[in-house]
Amino acid sequence: MSYINFENVTKEYVVGNNTKIKAVNQVNFEIEQGEFVVILGASGAGKTTLLNLLGGMDSLSSGTIKVNKNLISSFDAKKMTLYRRNNVGFVFQFYNLIPDLTALENVELATQDCDNPLDPKKSICDVGLENRQNNFPSQLSGGEQQRVSIARAIAKNPDILLCDEPTGALDSQTGQHIFSLLKSVATDRHKTVIVVTHNAEFAEFADRVIKMKDGQIEVRNN
Numbered sequence: 001m002s003y004i005n006f007e008n009v010t011k012e013y014v015v016g017n018n019t020k021i022k023a024v025n026q027v028n029f030e031i032e033q034g035e036f037v038v039i040l041g042a043s044g045a046g047k048t049t050l051l052n053l054l055g056g057m058d059s060l061s062s063g064t065i066k067v068n069k070n071l072i073s074s075f076d077a078k079k080m081t082l083y084r085r086n087n088v089g090f091v092f093q094f095y096n097l098i099p100d101l102t103a104l105e106n107v108e109l110a111t112q113d114c115d116n117p118l119d120p121k122k123s124i125c126d127v128g129l130e131n132r133q134n135n136f137p138s139q140l141s142g143g144e145q146q147r148v149s150i151a152r153a154i155a156k157n158p159d160i161l162l163c164d165e166p167t168g169a170l171d172s173q174t175g176q177h178i179f180s181l182l183k184s185v186a187t188d189r190h191k192t193v194i195v196v197t198h199n200a201e202f203a204e205f206a207d208r209v210i211k212m213k214d215g216q217i218e219v220r221n222n
């Protein structure tokens with residue numbers, strides 16, 4: 001069995017007037033450990049929902065999700081918290097940095113309760129922010145804050161790194177650098193990295209591309 005396994009996964013939201021939206025609709029795919037996967041798709045296609053289901057941030061309506069042979073879709077709240085803490089790193093679309101901690105402190109805090117963290121300073125350097133480590137988020141540009149959030153997720157050294165539009169605020173050259181860095185997390189440390197992006201040019205980095213449209217997918221192996 002593959003490392004990550006989605007079987008007939010559906011996530012339905014109920015919005016005003018009892019209208020149901022299938023954000024993820026009967027999705028099946030597998031991902032191997034150490035793969036670098038890019039998820040492409042238009043706004044509203046269901047990409048963030050898919051990442052949230054895999055990261056244990058949201059519960060599914062039907063189907064099963066297995067990670068490393070564990071049926072995470074049946075985890076209770078306590079097991080899910082441990083799974084998120086010990087196995088998953090997130091780069092959020094909106095960076096979620098703590099405003100009264102410096103860039104370095106934000107990264108240090110994230111590494112405090114995980115099993116096998118990397119050096120926070122090294123992670124800050126890897127995203128090119130060695131000169132800004134003592135600045136607070138409000139003193140950083142959007143792109144710099146985004147890079148702090150990437151350093152924070154990488155420093156946790158998780159088995160699965162989930163990134164939602166990690167280069168949305170970056171210029172093209174810095175975006176390329178960040179994609180290379182994320183790819184190296186998969187290639188050099190054999191972690192599974194899954195990146196959501198609008199930008200099809202980044203598909204060239206991927207071992208596998210998942211295209212989403214209206215909650216459904218098409219998988220392509222590069």
Ligand SMILES: Nc1ncnc2c1ncn2[C@@H]1O[C@H](COP(=O)(O)OP(=O)(O)OP(=O)(O)O)[C@@H](O)[C@H]1O
Pocket residue numbers: 013014015021022023041042043044045046047048049050
């Ligand atoms: N908590 C929620 N409650 C109701 N509907 C939701 C919720 N989260 C997502 N949706 C709906 O599910 C669909 C998929 O949303 P999702 O955020 O997964 O798309 P996306 O592909 O990540 O979009 P974007 O690229 O704009 O971030 C959309 O129609 C969205 O409005």
